[in-house]
Amino acid sequence: MPEHAAARSLVSFNITPEMPEDRAAREALLDRAMGPGRKRKSSEKLRRGRLPSGGLAFIARDNNGSVLGTVRLWDVMAGDKGPAALLLGPLAVDPALKSSGIGSALMQHAISEAARLRHKAILLVGDASYYGRFGFSAARTSALSMPGPYERERFLALELAEGVLSGASGTLVATGRKAKPAQVARAA
Template identity: 45%
Template sequence: MSELRPLATIALADVEALLDAAFGTDRHQRTAYRVRVGLQPIGALSLAWVEGDRLTGCIQCWPVQLNSDDGHAVPMVMVGPVAVAPDRQGTGIGQQLMAASIAAAGDDAPLMLIGDPEYYGRFGFDAARTGGWRMPGPYEQRRLLARGAVPECSGMMGPRVTLAA
């Protein structure tokens, strides 16, 4: 039996093993990891796909912001990684995780990710408004995608900063 669960209910070692299997042990060198350094995933949007006792897929979402060149911070959610066990890829698990996470965020939520436009386009992600965005490391501009209420402006992506009251 398969079920969708909050990712926080899954042992961190199991999540890390799945991410290593899906993306390799060098995945921490990717630019996306630089953007979300020091952050914790957003619990309500980060999900696990479990088959029996086995974690076969997961999605994480992160609180990030676009630090616009005009000095404004625009809060967003960074989607990813979306990981599926290599032997279960192509079975729709990733699609179900994406759909559930987007539904939990809300249709107009400001979401962004780094990924294949050919895959993520089916979920409404595109690069139409991200041409002026920058990342703190190497990336392909065509793979910087967004959907929902995101601005068309220039700026640098980074972790969301919340000020203590």
């Protein structure tokens, strides 16, 4: 995988596929970055009991192999009889390295890999000012919803194939591979 040197902090890191042995470090990072309420989010309802989409779970590591950041994408259906799509999240970076470019590199890598694997759309719940720079907007989500509470203005989409979300409506539905009990513990 290519090595990235974040311009603002001189942090050197590599983005690699997530491995089962990354679980403990990824969970600790998510707890530090997102806090204890992270598992109560609406997006979690779509991830629970599922595995990330094949080939779309990534870790940013420093030269010593320490986990600095993480991002995953999950298979969903965009509403009632809607098109297949991906749900991105969580994206997290070690809080000590905020604004180092790791999150941006993870996002660019995840989008690039999703496109390479011929996925058509990515959805997420997040800050429009941050994700807008990657092409995400609320323009294609007005007729879609998340299962459970969420802030509508934070429900964003990026079409990787123009018009794929046109006419999509209803609540997102998880469609990804179900995890076996041992995999749930590793994937949590």
